[in-house]
Amino acid sequence: MSPDLRTRLANVELANPILTAAGCAGAGRELAQFFDIARIGAVVTKSVMLDPRAGLPAPRMAETPSGLLSATGLQGPGIEVFLQRDLPWLLARGGRAVVSIAGGSPAEYAELARRLSDAPGVTMIEVNLSSPNLADQGRHFTDDPAAAARVVHAVRSHTRSDIPVFAKLSPDVPDLVELAVACVQARADGLSMINTVRGMAIDTTTMRPAVAGGVGGVSGPAIRPIAVACVYEVHAALPDVPIIGMGGVRTGTDALEFLLAGASAVAVGTVIFHDPSACVRILREFEEELEERGVRRAADLVGAAHRPMGAQPAR
Amino acid sequence: MSDFRPVQMRSPVLTVRRVDAYYAVTVVAPGIAERFRSGQFIAVAVGGEQSSMLSRRAFAIHDVKPDYGGTVEFLFAVRGKGTAWLAERRSRDLLDIVGPLGRPFPLPRDPVNCVLVGGGAGSAPLFPLAHTLRRRGCRVDFVLGAASADRVFSAITARRVAETATFTTDDGSFGVRGRVTDALPQVLEDAPSDVVYACGPMPMLREVTALAARYDIPVQVSVEETMACGTGVCMTCVVPVVGEDGITRMARSCVDGPVFRGERVRFDDVGTIPFDALGAPGWKARGDDPVSAREAG
Numbered sequence: 001m002s003p004d005l006r007t008r009l010a011n012v013e014l015a016n017p018i019l020t021a022a023g024c025a026g027a028g029r030e031l032a033q034f035f036d037i038a039r040i041g042a043v044v045t046k047s048v049m050l051d052p053r054a055g056l057p058a059p060r061m062a063e064t065p066s067g068l069l070s071a072t073g074l075q076g077p078g079i080e081v082f083l084q085r086d087l088p089w090l091l092a093r094g095g096r097a098v099v100s101i102a103g104g105s106p107a108e109y110a111e112l113a114r115r116l117s118d119a120p121g122v123t124m125i126e127v128n129l130s131s132p133n134l135a136d137q138g139r140h141f142t143d144d145p146a147a148a149a150r151v152v153h154a155v156r157s158h159t160r161s162d163i164p165v166f167a168k169l170s171p172d173v174p175d176l177v178e179l180a181v182a183c184v185q186a187r188a189d190g191l192s193m194i195n196t197v198r199g200m201a202i203d204t205t206t207m208r209p210a211v212a213g214g215v216g217g218v219s220g221p222a223i224r225p226i227a228v229a230c231v232y233e234v235h236a237a238l239p240d241v242p243i244i245g246m247g248g249v250r251t252g253t254d255a256l257e258f259l260l261a262g263a264s265a266v267a268v269g270t271v272i273f274h275d276p277s278a279c280v281r282i283l284r285e286f287e288e289e290l291e292e293r294g295v296r297r298a299a300d301l302v303g304a305a306h307r308p309m310g311a312q313p314a315r
Numbered sequence: 316m317s318d319f320r321p322v323q324m325r326s327p328v329l330t331v332r333r334v335d336a337y338y339a340v341t342v343v344a345p346g347i348a349e350r351f352r353s354g355q356f357i358a359v360a361v362g363g364e365q366s367s368m369l370s371r372r373a374f375a376i377h378d379v380k381p382d383y384g385g386t387v388e389f390l391f392a393v394r395g396k397g398t399a400w401l402a403e404r405r406s407r408d409l410l411d412i413v414g415p416l417g418r419p420f421p422l423p424r425d426p427v428n429c430v431l432v433g434g435g436a437g438s439a440p441l442f443p444l445a446h447t448l449r450r451r452g453c454r455v456d457f458v459l460g461a462a463s464a465d466r467v468f469s470a471i472t473a474r475r476v477a478e479t480a481t482f483t484t485d486d487g488s489f490g491v492r493g494r495v496t497d498a499l500p501q502v503l504e505d506a507p508s509d510v511v512y513a514c515g516p517m518p519m520l521r522e523v524t525a526l527a528a529r530y531d532i533p534v535q536v537s538v539e540e541t542m543a544c545g546t547g548v549c550m551t552c553v554v555p556v557v558g559e560d561g562i563t564r565m566a567r568s569c570v571d572g573p574v575f576r577g578e579r580v581r582f583d584d585v586g587t588i589p590f591d592a593l594g595a596p597g598w599k600a601r602g603d604d605p606v607s608a609r610e611a612g
């Protein structure tokens with residue numbers, strides 16, 4: 001009997017726990033050339049902002065060992081085009097839409113949440129908090145738990161009650177658990193982690209930073225242990241809060257690792273650039289991992305690494 | 316459309332050959348060969364299953380053949396660790412390939428005169444284009460340049476398919492000493508040309524575009540911008556391109572290109588976000604119809 005892969009994120013049930021990570025799969029259209037987008041748990045869209053954004057200049061990306069250093073600057077078409085073109089396309093293909101949003105002030109996030117709540121078919125909203133706060137000299141909202149909480153609160157207040165709001169956290173903070181608690185107290189229904197890790201590479205030929213932005217974000221398998229630690233610690237502190245785990249997931253085994261650490265779902269990002277079919281491959285591998293272990297329900301494994309030895313889930 | 320969708324395959328290597336300064340790899344990839352149109356490229360995963368190299372390497376398709384259900388050939392010079400790994404592949408090794416990718420060269424409807432300009436390894440996509448143009452009764456003139464003789468691409472093939480073939484090398488070791496853009500005006504003077512196709516480094520494309528404009532000839536360029544995915548999801552490969560509506564957008568060269576109309580590419584602004592690009596800092600929505608003012612692609 002094949003295992004039950006369903007997973008619950010607040011009041012939403014997904015057919016399986018494998019999602020795309022924000023900014024690594026557009027709104028699903030490009031990947032649909034390689035697999036049926038309706039087969040994965042959900043598509044988390046590239047963070048959408050109110051207005052169109054040109055992003056940062058090239059070079060935007062440098063390859064680092066088992067990772068990528070990137071600084072793309074949230075290039076995108078803006079909410080209007082997203083609602084007219086991208087969201088309907090994804091829904092028409094039977095995809096579940098988790099819409100990631102980003103802005104420069106709580107009011108901008110609130111406006112995005114309102115527009116998305118009016119549109120039919122949004123499964124969840126993910127709040128990308130790694131965005132410069134215009135009222136605080138461009139420090140990221142994640143740098144200040146109170147500022148992050150204000151954004152989450154604004155989004156929750158303007159989002160239809162049946163749409164869960166997940167706060168996406170950055171690992172580059174002094175106290176991740178404090179940030180997570182602040183978001184949950186501001187009524188986040190769940191947490192997504194982690195965003196990219198601050199990093200830099202210098203091109204020794206040009207003797208200049210390898211990406212035009214100078215400092216960028218590192219993603220890919222290189223950051224997986226950092227991500228697993230973040231999920232583990234936050235789950236320990238907030239065991240009832242659902243987590244979407246991500247950071248370097250490459251195989252079904254990696255996805256399983258995130259579940260054991262406490263994630264209820266797992267998002268695949270950078271590895272999609274390497275393998276456009278990664279999500280469905282990882283889903284298949286994940287299912288095989290459960291079968292091999294005789295696990296009947298994926299949900300039983302969430303946070304299993306926190307249980308004392310000998311208290312592993314029933315098979 | 317769906318017939319032109321790219322496919323991902325694990326393709327067996329048929330042969331790896333040394334050709335002067337280049338390696339030529341032929342793989343069995345029927346799905347890619349059958350969909351291929353000139354100007355399209357493949358994105359190859361390098362380093363094996365557990366590779367630490369996460370971005371795919373882009374290579375123009377140099378040739379497709381019907382053998383074994385369909386083969387694809389690409390040529391490359393070793394540059395960094397990805398191409399070094401590829402150079403060590405042997406026949407029957409498997410390569411994870413996605414293709415064919417990108418917008419192909421638009422083809423003229425009538426049997427017109429075409430000048431094909433290429434620099435170094437960038438000349439690769441011009442060869443299948445030349446064959447296609449010849450089959451349509453077009454006249455083809457080649458201008459191929461490189462740093463030195465061993466980097467001039469397929470000179471013999473060029474001479475065979477083209478009416479004329481002009482070669483330039485930086486060191487004068489083959490053909491005319493100088494750059495393709497030094498030789499191009501003469502070629503344009505000698506034959507009444509209707510269209511120019513060019514691929515190679517950005518500075519070369521900029522000059523070819525400027526020359527073609529001077530002769531009032533339309534030019535199609537294939538740009539070579541750094542890529543990571545090749546499939547349009549990573550937003551690495553952007554170049555500033557002016558749309559039909561006159562608005563500049565940061566276009567993805569892997570899906571909106573690599574082939575663009577030369578005069579639409581803002582060569583002087585490559586590597587920047589032009590202040591008037593859609594969504595540039597300070598840019599303000601002008602109340603246009605949002606769908607026509609959308610991001611490229």
Ligand SMILES: Cc1cc2nc3c(=O)[nH]c(=O)nc-3n(C[C@H](O)[C@H](O)[C@H](O)COP(=O)(O)OP(=O)(O)OC[C@H]3O[C@@H](n4cnc5c(N)ncnc54)[C@H](O)[C@@H]3O)c2cc1C
Pocket residue numbers: 063356370371372373374375376389390391392393394395396397398399436437439440538539540541542543573
């Ligand atoms: C559409 C297109 C077609 C191309 N066709 C050919 C071809 O037919 N023959 C050929 O020899 N080369 C071609 N190139 C360039 C080729 O992709 C690079 O030489 C190759 O990626 C270098 O990889 P590396 O690991 O050896 O170098 P590294 O410097 O180690 O690569 C590091 C990273 O930078 C990227 N990168 C580096 N140089 C380039 C470049 N010039 N263009 C794009 N990405 C780059 C790589 O993909 C990788 O992500 C093409 C590039 C593009 C965009």
Ligand SMILES: Cc1cc2nc3c(=O)[nH]c(=O)nc-3n(C[C@H](O)[C@H](O)[C@H](O)COP(=O)(O)O)c2cc1C
Pocket residue numbers: 021022023024045046047068070072074100128168193194195196218219220221223246247248249267268269270271549550
């Ligand atoms: C090119 C690129 C673009 C990204 N864009 C976004 C984005 O728009 N919003 C967001 O919340 N995270 C974004 N991320 C972060 C990813 O969603 C993810 O959190 C991170 O990359 C770690 O996962 P990975 O190692 O599987 O890529 C982006 C990452 C990359 C590499």
Ligand code: FES
Pocket residue numbers: 541542543544545546547548549550551552567568569570
């Ligand atoms: S290379 Fe990834 S979007 Fe073009």
